[in-house]
Amino acid sequence: MREGPDIARIASLVGDPARANMLTALMGGTALTASELALEAGVSLPTASSHLSKLMEGGLLTLASQGRHRYYGLAG
Structure with missing residues (x-):
């Protein structure tokens, strides 16, 4: 089997x-924060x-903490 992303x-x-x-x-x-993403997703x-x-x-997202906030971004 080929290695790579599990499509x-x-x-x-x-x-x-x-x-x-x-x-x-x-x-x-x-x-964006979870609250912002909840709003975007409805x-x-x-x-x-x-x-x-x-x-x-x-493995699609990254998470960065800044103070009491957690910010999600796209994994690269």
């Missing part, structure tokens, strides 16, 4: 509309946190 796994992560909206919001290059903060955890586990 099916990535597709399942991106295929969810809320997660797709979050990723689209991050394509502008600016890191979901509650707890739902956004669940989606963000899945995207982090999938």
